[in-house]
Amino acid sequence: MRMLSLFLILLFSQLTYADHIDLVKSTCRVYVQSDDGQFSGTGWTVKLKEDKTYIITAAHVIDKKNPTFKVKFFYPMSTLFTEAKLLGKDVENDIAVLTVSKKLKVKALNLAEKKIELGDRIISHGCPKGNWPSMVFGRVKAIGSNYFKMSPDVIPGRSGAAIMDEEGNYVYGIVLRTNGYAISSKVIRQFLIEHKVLNK
Secondary structure, eight states, rough: OOOHHHHHHHHHHHHHHHHHHHHHEEEEEEEETTTTTEEEEEEEEEETTTTEEEEOHHHHHHHSOOEEEEEEEEEESSSEEEEEEEEEETTTTEEEEEEEEOOSSSSOOOOOOOOOOTTTEEEEEEOOGOOEEEEEEEEEEOOOOEEEESOOOOTTTTTOOOOEEESSEEEEEEOOSSSSSEEEHHHHHHHHHTTTTTOO
16 A cells, blocks of 8 residues: 555656655654643654754644653654654644754755745645655645645644645645645744744
């Protein structure tokens, strides 16, 4: 099934096999254990340092009472499961950043600097319901000052997933809830600057 999914992704997208593997290695499943119960969503690597890995996800995934976090990364032939800590969250814009206290062998994604346009073809790479990372394809169908909406709507479990250009080169935004809305890379970048993850 995994090989069939990969074949369809390569057939219907602009991605090479190497591009797809890089996206798989950047994407993780975020698990939350809290007094409110167990929750999960998607995350992706935004920055690597010598002693730290920074992961973006949606704030509603992690905004729980007394939470602890773990992330699960997927490699072509294995998985990596490790603890993470919350660095910061913006509940209003539904963004959060987690850290892992070591540099993981994963791929960091680049935030887009160009503005997204109505009708742009996009992809979303996430881990629905804890499964192996998979991809959905769509187009931008509405744009606001700090958000955009994609079609088709995403499925449960993709909250926090990166929304990218069709070649997988840069991140336009992140999936919020399952209504197809996304916060733009401009807002994500400002959030990361405020939390000293990025310089500019």
